Amino acid sequence: xxxxxxxxxxxxxxxxxxxxxxxxxxxxxxxxxxxxxxxxxxxxxxxxxxxxxxxxxxxxxxxxxxxxxxxxxxxxxxxxxxxxxxxxxxxxxxxxxxxxxxxxxxxxxxxxxxxxxxxxxxxxxxxxxxxxxxxxxxxxxxxxxxxxxxxxxxxxxxxxxxxxxxxxxxxxxxxxxxxxxxxxxxxxxxxxxxxxxxxxxxxxxxxxxxxxxxxxxxxxxxxxxxxxxxxxxxxxxxxxxxxxxxxxxxxxxxxxxxxxxxxxxxxxxxxxxxxxxxxxxxxxxxxxxxxxxxxxxxxxxxxxxxxxxxxxxxxxxxxxxxxxxxxxxxxxxxxxxxxxxxxxxxxxxxxxxxxxxxxxxxxxxxxxxxxxxxxxxxxxxxxxxxxxxxxxxxxxxxxxxxxxxxxxxxxxxxxxxxxxxxxxxxxxxxxxxxxxxxxxxxxxxxxxxxxxxxxxxxxxxxxxxxxxxxxxxxxxxxxxx
Amino acid sequence: xxxxxxxxxxxxxxxxxxxxxxxxxxxxxxxxxxxxxxxxxxxxxxxxxxxxxxxxxxxxxxxxxxxxxxxxxxxxxxxxxxxxxxxxxxxxxxxxxxxxxxxxxxxxxxxxxxxxxxxxxxxxxxxxxxxxxxxxxxxxxxxxxxxxxxxxxxxxxxxxxxxxxxxxxxxxxxxxxxxxxxxxxxxxxxxxxxxxxxxxxxxxxxxxxxxxxxxxxxxxxxxxxxxxxxxxxxxxxxxxxxxxxxxxxxxxxxxxxxxxxxxxxxxxxxxxxxxxxxxxxxxxxxxxxxxxxxxxxxxxxxxxxxxxxxxxxxxxxxxxxxxxxxxxxxxxxxxxxxxxxxxxxxxxxxxxxxxxxxxxxxxxxxxxxxxxxxxxxxxxxxxxxxxxxxxxxxxxxxxxxxxxxxxxxxxxxxxxxxxxxxxxxxxxxxxxxxxxxxxxxxxxxxxxxxxxxxxxxxxxxxxxxxxxxxxxxxxxxxxxx
Ligand SMILES: [K+]
Ligand SMILES: [K+]
Numbered sequence: 001x002x003x004x005x006x007x008x009x010x011x012x013x014x015x016x017x018x019x020x021x022x023x024x025x026x027x028x029x030x031x032x033x034x035x036x037x038x039x040x041x042x043x044x045x046x047x048x049x050x051x052x053x054x055x056x057x058x059x060x061x062x063x064x065x066x067x068x069x070x071x072x073x074x075x076x077x078x079x080x081x082x083x084x085x086x087x088x089x090x091x092x093x094x095x096x097x098x099x100x101x102x103x104x105x106x107x108x109x110x111x112x113x114x115x116x117x118x119x120x121x122x123x124x125x126x127x128x129x130x131x132x133x134x135x136x137x138x139x140x141x142x143x144x145x146x147x148x149x150x151x152x153x154x155x156x157x158x159x160x161x162x163x164x165x166x167x168x169x170x171x172x173x174x175x176x177x178x179x180x181x182x183x184x185x186x187x188x189x190x191x192x193x194x195x196x197x198x199x200x201x202x203x204x205x206x207x208x209x210x211x212x213x214x215x216x217x218x219x220x221x222x223x224x225x226x227x228x229x230x231x232x233x234x235x236x237x238x239x240x241x242x243x244x245x246x247x248x249x250x251x252x253x254x255x256x257x258x259x260x261x262x263x264x265x266x267x268x269x270x271x272x273x274x275x276x277x278x279x280x281x282x283x284x285x286x287x288x289x290x291x292x293x294x295x296x297x298x299x300x301x302x303x304x305x306x307x308x309x310x311x312x313x314x315x316x317x318x319x320x321x322x323x324x325x326x327x328x329x330x331x332x333x334x335x336x337x338x339x340x341x342x343x344x345x346x347x348x349x350x351x352x353x354x355x356x357x358x359x360x361x362x363x364x365x366x367x368x369x370x371x372x373x374x375x376x377x378x379x380x381x382x383x384x385x386x387x388x389x390x391x392x393x394x395x396x397x398x399x400x401x402x403x404x405x406x407x408x409x410x411x412x413x414x415x416x417x418x419x420x421x422x423x424x425x426x427x428x429x430x431x432x433x434x435x436x437x438x439x440x441x442x443x444x445x446x447x448x449x450x451x452x453x454x455x456x457x458x459x460x461x462x463x464x465x466x467x468x469x470x471x472x473x474x475x476x477x478x479x480x481x
Numbered sequence: 482x483x484x485x486x487x488x489x490x491x492x493x494x495x496x497x498x499x500x501x502x503x504x505x506x507x508x509x510x511x512x513x514x515x516x517x518x519x520x521x522x523x524x525x526x527x528x529x530x531x532x533x534x535x536x537x538x539x540x541x542x543x544x545x546x547x548x549x550x551x552x553x554x555x556x557x558x559x560x561x562x563x564x565x566x567x568x569x570x571x572x573x574x575x576x577x578x579x580x581x582x583x584x585x586x587x588x589x590x591x592x593x594x595x596x597x598x599x600x601x602x603x604x605x606x607x608x609x610x611x612x613x614x615x616x617x618x619x620x621x622x623x624x625x626x627x628x629x630x631x632x633x634x635x636x637x638x639x640x641x642x643x644x645x646x647x648x649x650x651x652x653x654x655x656x657x658x659x660x661x662x663x664x665x666x667x668x669x670x671x672x673x674x675x676x677x678x679x680x681x682x683x684x685x686x687x688x689x690x691x692x693x694x695x696x697x698x699x700x701x702x703x704x705x706x707x708x709x710x711x712x713x714x715x716x717x718x719x720x721x722x723x724x725x726x727x728x729x730x731x732x733x734x735x736x737x738x739x740x741x742x743x744x745x746x747x748x749x750x751x752x753x754x755x756x757x758x759x760x761x762x763x764x765x766x767x768x769x770x771x772x773x774x775x776x777x778x779x780x781x782x783x784x785x786x787x788x789x790x791x792x793x794x795x796x797x798x799x800x801x802x803x804x805x806x807x808x809x810x811x812x813x814x815x816x817x818x819x820x821x822x823x824x825x826x827x828x829x830x831x832x833x834x835x836x837x838x839x840x841x842x843x844x845x846x847x848x849x850x851x852x853x854x855x856x857x858x859x860x861x862x863x864x865x866x867x868x869x870x871x872x873x874x875x876x877x878x879x880x881x882x883x884x885x886x887x888x889x890x891x892x893x894x895x896x897x898x899x900x901x902x903x904x905x906x907x908x909x910x911x912x913x914x915x916x917x918x919x920x921x922x923x924x925x926x927x928x929x930x931x932x933x934x935x936x937x938x939x940x941x942x943x944x945x946x947x948x949x950x951x952x953x954x955x956x957x958x959x960x961x962x
Contacts, residue, residue, distance in 0.1 A: 067851055331893045331902075335886060358879040365876035366956050369949060370548055387868035394875040395846035398839040401882075405816065412812045419899070421812075468850060475847050 001069045008057040009073055010080055014050025017081050018043045020137055021130065024088060027207070028126035035092040035124050042087035049084065068478060074145065075470045078461055082106045085134055094127040099450050106457040108134025110464035111142070111346060113221025113316040113433030114424075114456065116446045120226050125207060128224040132211040135220030136192070139346040142218075142464070143184050143251060146344050184251045187258070188346070192217045195243045202236040216243045219347040221316030221433040228318045228441070234302060237319055241302075241309050248274065248313030248341035269381050270342050270353045274312070277339060277352070281332055282308045288329040304329075311336040314347040316433025318441035334436050337426045348431025348463055350400060354393055356380065361390050399467045404429060407459050414449045424448065428456045429463035482550045489538040490554055491561055495531025498562050499524045501618055502611065505569060508688070509607035516573040516605050523568035530565065549959060555626065556951045559942055563587045566615055575608040580931050587938040589615025591945035592623070592827060594702025594797040594914030595905075595937065597927045601707050606688060609705040613692040616701030617673070620827040623699075623945070624665050624732060627825050665732045668739070669827070673698045676724045683717040697724045700828040702797030702914040709799045709922070715783060718800055722783075722790050729755065729794030729822035750862050751823050751834045755793070758820060758833070762813055763789045769810040785810075792817040795828045797914025799922035815917050818907045829912025829944055831881060835874055837861065842871050880948045885910060888940050895930045905929065909937045910944035 021043040028036045065073065085108065086101035088094070095101040100116045107114045108131060120128060192213045199209035211224045225231060229240055246254070253271060256264045265271065286304035290297060303320045310317045311333050322330045340349020357380060364378050378385040404425055411421035420437030424445070427435030434441040445453065462470045472478050502524040509517045546554065566589065567582035569575070576582040581597045588595045589612060601609060673694045680690035692705045706712060710721055727735070734752060737745045746752065767785035771778060784801045791798045792814055803811045821830020838861060845859050859866040885906055892902035901918030905926070908916030915922040926934065943951045953959050 067853075071850070327899060328893050331890065331899060335890070358875065359883075361872060362876045362879055362883075363956075363958075365873055366949065366953050366958055368873075369552075369953055370958060372548075387872045390872040390875060391842060391868045392846055392849075394839065394871060394878070395843045397875070397878070398843055402840075402843075409812065409816070412809050418808060418812060468847065472847050472850055475844075477844075477847055477851060 001072060002062060002065060004057045005061055005063060005065060006069055006073050006076075007053050008061055010077065011050045011053030011055075011057065013077055013081060014046050014053065014084060016050075017084060017137070018047030018050055020133060021046055021088065024126045024130040024133065026126075027129045028124065031125045033124040033126050035126055038091040038093075039088055039126060039130075042091050045087055046084045071469050071472050071478070074465060075461070075473055077141070078106075078109055078465065081137070082109050082457075082461075085109060088127055088130045092124060092127055094123050099453050100446075103445065103453045103457050104131070105134060106460050107428075107433070108220070108222065109138040109141070110431060110460040111135050111138045111218045111220040111314075111348065112428055112431045112460045112464070113215070114428055114439075114445050114460070115222065115433070116444055116448075116453070118444050118446055120224055125224070129207070129211065131222050132214040132220070132224065135218040135222055136214035138220065138464075139188065139218030139247075140185060142346050143188055144181050145465075183255055187251055187254045188217060191243065191246060191254070195239070198239045198243075199236060202239065203233055204236060212240065213243075215317070216240055216315065217247050217346065219244065219247050219313050219315040219341065219345070219431070221310075223317065229306075230319045234298075237302060237306055240317065241306050244309045244313045244315045244317070245278070247315070248309075248345045248347045250342045250344035251346075252344050267381075269356060273356050274342050274352045277336075278305075278308055278312060281312075281336060285325075285329045285332055288332075289325055292326055307333055308336065311432060312339050313341045313345070314349050314431040314433075316427070316441075318434060321440060321442035323436060323440040323442065330436060334423065334426070337430045337432050337435075340430060350397070350430070353380070354396065357385060357390065357393055358397065360385075361393075396467060399471060400429070403459065403462060403467065403471075407455065410455055411452055414452045414455075416448070416452065424452075424456055425459060429459045431460065431463050482553060483543060483546060485538045486542055486544060486546060487550055487554050487557075488534050489542055491558065492531045492534030492536075492538065494558055494562060495527055495534065495565060497531075498565060498618070499528030499531055501614060502527055502569065505607045505611040505614065507607075508610045509605065512606045514605040514607055516607055519572040519574075520569055520607060520611075523572050526568055527565045552950050552953050552959070555946060556942070556954055558622070559587075559590055559946065562618070563590050563938075563942075566590060569608055569611045573605060573608055575604050580934050581927075584926065584934045584938050585612070586615060587941050588909075588914070589701065589703065590619040590622070591912060591941040592616050592619045592699045592701040592795075592829065593909055593912045593941045593945070594696070595909055595920075595926050595941070596703065596914075597925055597929075597934070599925050599927055601705055606705070610688070610692065612703050613695040613701070613705065616699040616703055617695035619701065619945075620669065620699030620728075621666060623827050624669055625662050626946075664736055668732055668735045669698060672724065672727060672735070676720070679720045679724075680717060683720065684714055685717060693721065694724075696798070697721055697796065698728050698827065700725065700728045700794050700796040700822065700826070700912070702791075704798065710787075711800045715779075718783060718787055721798065722787050725790045725794045725796045725798070726759070728796070729790070729826045729828045731823045731825035732827075733825050748862075750837060754837050755823050755833045758817075759786075759789055759793060762793075762817060766806075766810045766813055769813075770806055773807055788814055789817065792913055793820050794822045794826070795830050795912040795914075797908070797922075799915060802921060802923035804917060804921040804923065811917060815904065815907070818911045818913050818916075821911060831878070831911070834861070835877065838866060838871065838874055839878065841866075842874075877948060880952060881910070884940070884943060884948065884952075888936065891936055892933055895933045895936075897929070897933065905933075905937060906940060910940045912941065912944050 021039070025036055025039045028039055082102060082105045085105040089101040089104060090098065095104055103116055195216055196209045196213040199212060200206065208224055215222045223229065229237055249271060253265045253268060282305045285308060286300045289295065289304060290300035306319045307322050322333050338350055339355065340351045341347025343351045343353050357378070360378050360380065364376060367376055368374065378390065407425035407429065408421045411425060412418060416424065417437060420439055423435030423437040424439045427433060427439065438447065439445055445456070448456070502520070506517055506520045509520055563583060563586045566586035570582040570585060571579065576585055584597055598604070676697055677690045677694040680693060681687065689705060696703050704710065710718060730752060734746045734749060763786045766789060767781045770776065770785060771781035787800045788803050803814050819831055820836065821832045822828025824832045824834050838859070841859050841861065845857060848855065848857055859871065888906035888910065889902045892906055893899060897905065898918060901920055904916030904918040905920045908914060908920065919928065920926055929937070
């Protein structure tokens with residue numbers, strides 16, 4: 001493997017990270033918080049480490065990454081930023097425990113949003129800003145990953161399954177993919193600022209607006225408020241619902257939309273399915289909670305819609321503790337954790353398109369049962385999905401279930417009750433954040449066993465990087481020769 | 482569709498069923514029970530209905546079944562025997578409610594073993610015999626299904642996935658498949674009698690030995706005793722463990738074994754995996770329950786082994802209420818419900834070979850990630866599994882999960898708690914019988930909502946007939962033209 005270049009990349013990433021970290025100092029100055037020095041030291045450690053790695057390796061650099069290098073680089077980029085990202089928490093004392101700080105940072109960069117913090121509002125705002133910023137950086141990372149690092153454009157023109165990622169030469173990226181990445185970043189940043197503006201029009205402070213905009217567009221879910229978005233006006237909640245939905249869409253579709261290609265957007269099968277699921281489950285949940293009584297129709301629909309969109313997009317914001325709803329309602333919510341957002345979005349999880357392909361494959365199978373000699377093929381958005389791709393999709397689903405199962409067993413063995421075990425694993429693998437059992441939206445992950453926190457951090461990483469990118473590092477195949 | 486021939490087949494099946502039913506009268510006479518008349522009437526209704534269907538259709542019969550006819554015939558054979566099979570319960574008053582009687586009979590013929598009966602020992606022995614007999618008949622039906630009706634011999638010489646069942650002409654079956662079916666029936670019957678003999682050598686009565694032999698070899702799980710096998714000696718329990726394990730094996734392997742082809746048996750990948758899972762989970766459970774204290778090593782191992790074999794083979798016998806074990810132990814037991822026995826056995830569920838293929842497919846996928854141009858293929862027992870077959874396997878897994886999910890949602894909507902909902906659906910789709918929550922081995926299904934019982938009966942049928950055989954009847958594709 002080309003470790004020289006890999007280290008060089010890590011160096012560049014850390015320099016970028018250090019610069020981002022510096023911005024949190026602004027808030028320490030604005031709010032007159034006594035953590036300026038600690039944040040400065042954090043940034044400098046990160047910057048100096050990054051610069052060191054860069055300077056050590058920039059000479060005689062062969063800018064080429066093989067397949068193995070790519071998988072390794074992607075996984076360890078997230079690991080390394082998660083380690084340096086703990087510095088602001090640890091040095092300011094906002095989170096004294098190393099395991100907790102790693103958990104919170106991994107949760108940030110993977111845009112999961114699980115938190116070990118109980119009283120957010122007692123923390124320095126600069127640290128809370130850093131916390132939300134990790135989400136936003138993570139979201140940018142995912143966009144570059146989907147567009148540039150896993151660039152095989154298969155179904156509907158996007159690399160859906162990311163399985164057969166061909167050899168990536170770093171130079172090759174420059175002309176087309178880099179410009180696409182920039183466009184999609186442009187959309188990401190623009191939507192963030194539009195959302196911020198809309199939140200400011202509501203009753204939100206500048207600080208809260210910025211934080212929530214970061215968490216929404218990255219489908220992260222950290223809030224600087226103890227009550228998440230529960231304490232805000234219905235206007236704010238509707239705005240956040242809309243932008244969570246947008247963040248869960250394929251960003252290419254936003255691009256097409258901006259370019260006026262409306263038919264291409266509205267005919268997209270994944271988008272239609274995603275919208276359909278949101279509508280169907282919202283109606284189901286709204287009916288259940290309305291029939292419980294005590295709330296009006298508008299509130300029932302708003303609460304249901306907010307939670308459904310929040311969970312399917314894997315954002316994980318809460319306006320209401322869904323676990324206090326009737327069991328039928330939160331069971332539906334829990335099942336959404338296995339649906340996930342659209343491919344090419346900042347959301348995590350299994351993703352809608354995989355469900356669509358699985359379902360279409362079942363239909364094809366029925367058709368083959370009746371007409372064994374037919375040569376019917378699977379088509380999605382006009383492109384053929386061959387059996388090999390379906391096989392790859394299976395691998396993903398099987399690995400997802402296997403990881404979910406093993407994760408749940410481990411959590412049970414660590415002493416968590418079944419619902420908490422299953423809920424925490426589903427919520428963290430899926431990048432959602434709040435789960436069920438004792439890790440619901442009204443609770444935190446503070447009480448989870450230390451080993452459990454490490455397991456969940458690992459699951460966040462696996463889920464965020466589409467499983468195989470990380471898991472392949474644990475195969476003997478990867479390390480042979 | 483050739484309804485004339487289908488009706489003719491149903492006629493024959495009902496005549497056979499009526500004859501089986503007659504044998505329960507023997508026990509009414511032996512034990513001097515006042516249900517002879519009712520059992521006689523039940524048998525006669527069945528015999529006359531069968532004869533009527535046969536006589537109506539036997540002239541000018543075109544003995545040919547298309548694909549649609551086959552799927553329809555298989556599904557409705559189970560439906561029809563389940564309807565006529567309720568007569569002994571209903572007419573003797575042993576089970577007064579029609580829904581309960583249908584549930585118990587479907588549970589019998591699908592070899593599931595879920596029961597709505599609470600006090601078995603208060604019922605006439607002749608009725609209990611009929612109950613166990615439904616298992617045994619169901620097991621025979623499954624063998625003929627696997628060997629003759631779904632005869633595409635693909636992986637390792639057996640029709641593993643049953644997906645592309647080619648057109649079946651009834652005559653075609655006669656020469657080879659019918660003789661194979663007879664051989665496997667021979668093994669099934671022989672093993673049943675050997676087991677009966679071994680149980681008689683223990684402290685078991687002739688009646689109990691026969692009933693338990695029926696339930697064991699069919700992996701059914703009905704017992705005529707309230708305490709299932711809990712009240713018997715450890716000798717009896719070990720014998721039952723061995724024969725449950727044998728019943729969960731591919732019956733072709735028994736045939737090879739009898740023919741002295743030992744290498745073929747012991748090198749079989751599915752058998753090795755099946756054995757490996759049993760050993761691994763038994764050790765895990767034994768350690769957990771031994772550490773709880775209060776029992777010796779032998780008892781811990783025996784209880785663990787009994788439960789593990791009982792659940793993985795989908796028999797569902799109990800010597801102990803596993804729900805009273807620590808949560809870690811019964812979580813493992815619950816997960817076994819998704820493993821299932823071997824293909825070609827009388828057991829139900831997903832089946833070990835499907836897990837093996839899924840897992841191998843993941844390995845292949847990793848290999849393709851590293852070597853995108855390799856032409857490596859999936860091989861099981863020396864035979865290539867192509868991508869299309871993997872695609873079919875996916876359909877099965879996706880349908881299994883989908884059915885499980887929808888089933889669980891329905892059970893939750895019917896008011897069951899989450900564990901009971903999930904447990905009852907898993908246990909009945911998987912053909913296991915006892916689940917978790919309020920339908921554990923120490924409870925029954927008596928308290929489940931009436932609609933829930935119908936849903937679970939339907940799930941037993943779907944699970945037993947490998948999902949697609951039943952579900953294809955609900956596609957528009959099946960009914961078009
Ligand atoms: K999230
Ligand atoms: K069973």
